[in-house]
Amino acid sequence: MSDADVFDVIVIGAGPAGENVAGRTAAGGLSTVIVERELLGGECSYWGCIPSKTLIRPGDVIAAAKRVPGAAQAVTGTVDVQAALARRDYMTSNWDDSSQEPWLNDSGIALVRGHAKLTGPRTVEVTESSGTTRTLTANRAVVLATGTTAVVPPIPGLAEADPWTNRGVTEMKDVPDRLVVIGGGFVGAEMAQAVKRLGASEVTVLEGGPRLLSREEPFAGDEVGKAFAAEGISVRTGVRATKVERHDDGTVTVTLDQGDAVTADQVLVATGRRPHTDDLGLDTVGLTPGRPVEVDDQLRATGLEQNDWLYAVGDVNGLALLTHMGKYQARILGDVLIGKDARDRSSRDVVPRVTFTDPQVCAVGLTEKQARDRGLDIRVLTYPTGSVSGAYTSGDGVEGTSQIIVDTAREVIVGATFTGPGVSELLHSATIAISAQVTLPDLWHAVPSFPTVSEVWLRLLEAYGL
Ligand SMILES: Cc1cc2nc3c(=O)[nH]c(=O)nc-3n(C[C@H](O)[C@H](O)[C@H](O)COP(=O)(O)OP(=O)(O)OC[C@H]3O[C@@H](n4cnc5c(N)ncnc54)[C@H](O)[C@@H]3O)c2cc1C
Numbered sequence: 219m220s221d222a223d224v225f226d227v228i229v230i231g232a233g234p235a236g237e238n239v240a241g242r243t244a245a246g247g248l249s250t251v252i253v254e255r256e257l258l259g260g261e262c263s264y265w266g267c268i269p270s271k272t273l274i275r276p277g278d279v280i281a282a283a284k285r286v287p288g289a290a291q292a293v294t295g296t297v298d299v300q301a302a303l304a305r306r307d308y309m310t311s312n313w314d315d316s317s318q319e320p321w322l323n324d325s326g327i328a329l330v331r332g333h334a335k336l337t338g339p340r341t342v343e344v345t346e347s348s349g350t351t352r353t354l355t356a357n358r359a360v361v362l363a364t365g366t367t368a369v370v371p372p373i374p375g376l377a378e379a380d381p382w383t384n385r386g387v388t389e390m391k392d393v394p395d396r397l398v399v400i401g402g403g404f405v406g407a408e409m410a411q412a413v414k415r416l417g418a419s420e421v422t423v424l425e426g427g428p429r430l431l432s433r434e435e436p437f438a439g440d441e442v443g444k445a446f447a448a449e450g451i452s453v454r455t456g457v458r459a460t461k462v463e464r465h466d467d468g469t470v471t472v473t474l475d476q477g478d479a480v481t482a483d484q485v486l487v488a489t490g491r492r493p494h495t496d497d498l499g500l501d502t503v504g505l506t507p508g509r510p511v512e513v514d515d516q517l518r519a520t521g522l523e524q525n526d527w528l529y530a531v532g533d534v535n536g537l538a539l540l541t542h543m544g545k546y547q548a549r550i551l552g553d554v555l556i557g558k559d560a561r562d563r564s565s566r567d568v569v570p571r572v573t574f575t576d577p578q579v580c581a582v583g584l585t586e587k588q589a590r591d592r593g594l595d596i597r598v599l600t601y602p603t604g605s606v607s608g609a610y611t612s613g614d615g616v617e618g619t620s621q622i623i624v625d626t627a628r629e630v631i632v633g634a635t636f637t638g639p640g641v642s643e644l645l646h647s648a649t650i651a652i653s654a655q656v657t658l659p660d661l662w663h664a665v666p667s668f669p670t671v672s673e674v675w676l677r678l679l680e681a682y683g684l
């Protein structure tokens with residue numbers, strides 16, 4: 219082995235989590251290499267956050283304009299699909315990552331392209347696209363940041379029907395006239411509405427659970443379901459697909475356990491994610507392939523005999539499958555590796571999340587059920603998001619719910635949910651209140667500007683009795 223293959227830190231996976239660890243360890247003076255088998259930037263940049271939010275945006279802007287008398291009259295046409303798709307192509311750099319390489323160079327991070335596998339403690343074998351293998355050794359740490367891939371459930375005929383996953387839908391070259399979506403979580407709900415607003419005539423969401431967005435407060439999924447119905451998106455809850463068939467004419471039929479079937483031009487599978495750990499050599503260090511890599515509050519993999527060399531950040535550790543949380547973990551881990559006593563305080567209980575549907579669903583911390591399951595003595599306070607002046611001035615028909623969950627013993631907020639059009643920017647105020655454990659009497663002195671939707675804070679605090 220040449221000296222060139224020995225580094226302080228080896229990071230496997232150059233998604234948002236891996237890139238951020240590497241940036242921090244390199245800046246901290248540790249020699250760092252990052253290994254990537256696909257595109258620098260990961261799922262988020264090319265098949266996740268960026269293309270999905272770009273595809274959602276045109277319909278969102280039009281809906282917002284239609285809520286404003288005066289502006290509504292100016293909206294007379296339909297979405298220019300080709301322009302919207304071209305914008306998506308621009309935002310994903312046409313799935314070309316060459317613009318990312320200079321950042322690695324400038325940051326002093328070495329890059330090896332290929333598929334990486336652990337072959338034992340501190341050693342990683344990389345198979346490059348040419349087929350040659352290279353063995354890398356880490357003096358300090360190997361960081362797993364390999365992310366996740368879409369689950370395709372074992373429904374007879376589904377895999378053979380060549381369904382879209384998040385990749386197919388975010389890469390779409392045309393908008394299907396009819397789309398059936400299996401799964402009504404984050405991906406299913408966001409993309410169902412995006413495709414409908416890009417011009418599909420029929421979109422049907424098949425959700426196995428009782429409502430859309432089942433990880434959030436029940437009112438959130440119900441409100442999104444109501445909005446979907448109003449714009450002609452069909453949502454069927456409590457259903458299971460029993461069979462999928464792709465026909466010779468390209469259409470696809472999903473047969474349901476309730477006896478009927480839905481036929482469409484395309485099927486999108488959005489039923490969750492599984493970690494990229496099946497072909498990562500986890501067995502060579504005593505961990506189970508195919509499972510998330512469990513970590514402690516310094517992102518150190520647990521369950522190893524010799525345990526101060528393997529770490530995992532981002533989706534692969536299963537804590538919070540969101541870009542900003544992976545990047546947060548990466549910043550904590552970077553600090554740990556350069557010798558600071560940093561600890562992850564947020565990935566379990568203070569996770570902010572935004573579903574970019576219209577209405578948006580934004581939440582941080584615990585849901586009411588989670589708080590009750592923990593035995594907390596809570597008060598749940600709600601106020602209609604649309605009943606403050608800032609909502610009225612932003613347009614007609616702004617509806618939604620703002621809710622905080624107060625731990626009455628400590629008089630602090632442990633969970634918050636806001637629904638309504640464009641409320642995502644409200645969320646960070648709640649994240650600050652929860653993570654910094656600001657008491658409600660102190661929050662009373664944080665005065666929201668008039669007329670902003672943030673005035674829901676004032677109403678919630680009044681409902682608490684302040
Ligand atoms: C449709 C969709 C929309 C989303 N929207 C949002 C959003 O709006 N906001 C948000 O916060 N999150 C969103 N997410 C989630 C977000 O994309 C992920 O949380 C994020 O990409 C995780 O980052 P990561 O670095 O952990 O993994 P990834 O981004 O998955 O990157 C992992 C990288 O590791 C590489 N890799 C894997 N195995 C190996 C190996 N053995 N050797 C070498 N390289 C390897 C992969 O090629 C990949 O590039 C969305 C996800 C989807 C699917």
Ligand SMILES: NC(=O)c1ccc[n+]([C@@H]2O[C@H](COP(=O)([O-])OP(=O)(O)OC[C@H]3O[C@@H](n4cnc5c(N)ncnc54)[C@H](O)[C@@H]3O)[C@@H](O)[C@H]2O)c1
Pocket residue numbers: 371400401402403404405406408424425426427430431432433457458459488489490491538539540571572573574
């Ligand atoms: N805006 C965002 O931040 C954003 C957007 C998209 C994705 N993400 C991340 O990606 C992750 C994955 O998203 P996702 O939507 O794939 O998963 P998810 O876990 O959010 O939702 C999956 C849904 O599919 C349903 N389901 C599972 N099997 C089914 C079946 N056989 N038939 C019908 N329904 C079935 C589940 O009940 C659930 O409602 C999310 O957990 C989130 O962390 C985030």
